[in-house]
């Protein structure tokens with residue numbers, strides 16, 4: 001734990017799959033609170049960055065990195081770093097909702113049990129609180145017993161967010177969380193992320209520039225330069241959309257490419 005205003009500090013981070021570099025020399029700080037959008041054309045390494053932040057990339061045998069990433073003051077790649085604790089603190093949401101194919105209640109209570117919570121009342125109240133935050137408690141009757149696969153896509157996505165929230169994360173990473181949803185369901189996710197961003201750090205990869213404009217406090221623009229993903233520019237949302245410094249950023253937000 002540190003008192004730094006940043007929950008993540010990424011320094012000269014590069015990532016490769018086998019011999020192919022996907023991200024090159026990224027230095028970026030992610031604030032403890034608020035929403036950061038990550039924008040940029042397909043293939044520029046946005047997902048690679050998100051996946052690196054909770055080390056889910058450990059599961060990709062060809063993956064390697066250089067540089068370092070500090071979470072709450074600790075280098076996440078140092079030896080004997082607690083990855084389980086990292087993943088508890090850094091939730092990851094994908095484009096396609098991935099609930100477990102059993103009841104909503106079990107979806108939400110299982111991670112708690114896996115992380116050692118034994119007290120039934122505590123489990124109950126944590127599950128209820130999470131369902132309430134994401135708006136599922138009042139929306140679906142008998143929600144606890146419903147099989148997650150019976151829910152709509154948007155509800156499944158909110159269930160996945162609730163599943164990370166049970167663990168009281170400090171960061172929520174969302175990789176195109178609304179791209180597979182209809183606009184109404186997407187708006188519910190957006191509103192939820194805005195609420196969560198008041199308390200924790202939310203990072204959203206999105207191809208929807210209007211959404212990035214609406215919800216984010218700051219924006220990081222990535223793009224491919226000579227075949228490798230680079231961070232081109234980062235700044236307050238207003239600045240990136242209205243007065244970006246780099247011509248590639250201006251062209252991307254104006255819709256001239258990407």
Ligand code: ADP
Nearest residue numbers: 017022041042043044045046047048049060062
């Ligand atoms: P984005 O999310 O911006 O579309 P990605 O991070 O998915 O970009 O991909 C960046 C580059 O890394 C691409 O060239 C992609 O083909 C490559 N890549 C991503 N995941 C893997 C993987 N598991 N194995 C090999 N190459 C990958």
Ligand code: MG
Nearest residue numbers: 046047048175
């Ligand atoms: Mg991606």
